[in-house]
Amino acid sequence: MYVAAKGGEKAIRNAHALLAKRRRGNKNLPSISLAQIAQQLTLAVDRVMAEGSLYDVELAALAVKQARGDLIEAIFLIRAFRTTLPRFGYAQALDTSEMLVRRRVSATYKDLPGGQLLGPTFDYTHRLLDTSLGVADEAGEVDDEARQADPADAAPVAMPRVTDLLGQEGLIEAAPADEGAEPFDITRAPVSFPVDRSTRLQTLARGDEGYLLALGYSTQRGYARSHPFVGEIRFGDVEVIFEAPELGFELSLGTVQVTECQSVNQFKGSATTPPQFTRGYGLVFGQCERKALSMALVERALRWKELGEEPGAPAQDEEFVLSHCDNVQATGFVEHLKLPHYVDFQAELDLVRRMRAEQAAERPADGIKEAAE
Amino acid sequence: MALMARAEAGELEAVLAGFAPLPAASDLKPPEVGLVMLRGRTGGDGAPFNLGEATVSRAAVRLEGGASGFAYRLGRDVKAARAAAILDALWQDEARRAEVDAALAPVRARLAAEAAQVRAETAATKVDFFTLVRGED
CATH class of the missing domain: 1.20.5 (Single alpha-helices involved in coiled-coils or other helix-helix interfaces)
Incomplete structure (x- = not known):
């Protein structure tokens, strides 16, 4: 039981003033601008949008600045902010096949229509610290002309999802059909277990990256082994289409960036279905590849019952996985232990x-x- | 309307300035910031699920002696949303539609150029992997 304590107002005020001073740091240095954070700490901003569950680059940059770079604190700020705004409605589902692709790779097919596009990736870097960034930061200045493909090679091309290619041969299970039902919304109604797949996906999409990474890793190490391949990971811009209730027609609100991951997993089949690949799915705001991939692994592991697999691993325990993946809830409960008891x-x-x-x-x-x- | 959602605030102001003097615009409801829940589809093409929200600003105006205009845009810039709504109202007037479209042409060109640059930069990172025959047998 927690009993409220009184007093300490002056100390708290002074502590907050000191926090503001420490956040600002040495005043002889220029204050960092939100545009600088958004442009140069993009992946931190993306993570705050994904786990804050609110797409707004400038707000996420502000949260990163205010939280002194503590991303979970920044996510907390974003979640608190979103509760102050009215909900206009639900957008139509994003169409990731119509993405302006900035990166797209497949670990299952080397020659896939549309090609393997590495994009801005840390993959294949040597993970050596670049000391030049510490002095003048010339490394970011690339010769744009030399680094662009011929316009003929860069024309818009269709980029079918790898799962669509496998699906044509019936080698992979189809995604669950859209029956026209409204998906459950965990921000509007309390969750009671067991939950359906769309509820799991919404919960995982805002879940903590580190937590999902650890659980995804556990499935690879033999806890709910499902032998995954990255069928495809793609990142880029997708259009948001919304039908405003008072207008009665669809309009485009602009574009958001998302990362999508399709995992392709093993294939037991059943009495009624021949052996075929199964799949896990990850979709995350921004360029959050580690998160999208981990989400797909965990999402697949949670499907054990539907696919007739043996339970028993932590990543398969729906209530455990989903109840603990939200880092705002987790940090609230853990950190309240610091308050007077x-x-x-x-x-x-x-x-x-x-x-x-x-x-x-x-x-x-x-x-x-x-x-x- | 897709163009007016993607145009930057400065671009919208510049386009509006080109139509001066503008008829007085009154708000049908005050410009407002809110949230829209974005959705994905299971497996990319299956049943929908709620992904997360985005900030959206909206405005609805009526021009004096003219049409009503509406705007919804991602982000919290209500001033830009109001400018877009005024442009939408001008566009509703058949006589000015071509003029509005022409004024937005630079926005269309900028967006196309940016997308072309992304495609060109990305295409330069296209890789042809090849597998090696293993020599153990």
Whole structure:
């Protein structure tokens, strides 16, 4: 039980002022601008949007600045902000096949229509610190002319999803059909387990990257082994289409960036279906590849029942996985332990003293014996 | 309307300035920031699920002696949304539609150039992987 404490107002005010001073750092250095954060710490901003579950680059950059780079604190700020705004409605589902692709790779097919596009990736870098960034930052200045493909090679081309290619041969399960039902919204109604796949996806999409990474990793190490391939990972811009209730027609609101991952997994089949690949799905705001891939692994592991697999691994435990993946909930409960618990603790202190006194009264001889030993 | 959602605030102001003097615009409802829940599809093409929200600004205006205009744009710039709504109202007037489209042409060209640059930069990172025959047998 937590009992409110009073007092300390002046100390709290001063602590907040000190926080603001420390956040600003050395005043002889220029203050970092939101545009700089958005442009140069893009992946931090993307993570805050994804786990804050709110797409707004400038707000996420502000949150990163205010939180002194503590991304979970920044995500908390974003979640708090979103509760202040009215909901206009639901957009139509994003069409990732119509993406302006900035990166797209497949680990299953080397020659796929549309090609393998590495884009801006850390893959294949040597992970050597570039000391030139510490002085003048010339490394970012590339010769644009030399680094662009011929216009003929860069014409818009169709980029079918790898799962569509496998699907044509019936080698992979189809995605669950759109029956026209409204998907459950965890921001509008309390969740009770078990949940459907769309509820899992919404929960995982805003889940903590580190947590999903660890759980995804556990499935590879043998806890709910499902032998995944990255069928495809793509990142780029997709259009948001919205039908405003008062207008009654669809309009485009602009574009957002998302990362999509399709995992392709093993294939037992059943009495009614021949062996075929199964799949896990990840979709995340921004360029968050590690998160999208981890999400796909965990999403696939959670489907054990539907696919007739043996349960028992942590990543398969729906209630455990989904109840603990939200880092705002998690940090709220864990960090509240720092707040004053004096009354609770006093009660426990009294209890432990009473228990010791009772024990000493019941077994005086034991006490003397132990002391002698 | 897709163009007016993608145009930058400065671009919209510049386009509007080209139509000065503008008839007085009154708000049908105050410009407002809110949220739209974005959705994805399971597996990319299956049943929908709620992905996360985005900030959206909206405006609705009526021009004096003219049509009404509406705008919805991603982001929190209500001033830009109001400018887009005024442009939409001008566009509703058949006589000015071509003029509005022409004024937005630079926005269309900028967006096309940016997309072309992304495609060209990305295409330069296209890789042809090849697999090697292993020599153990």
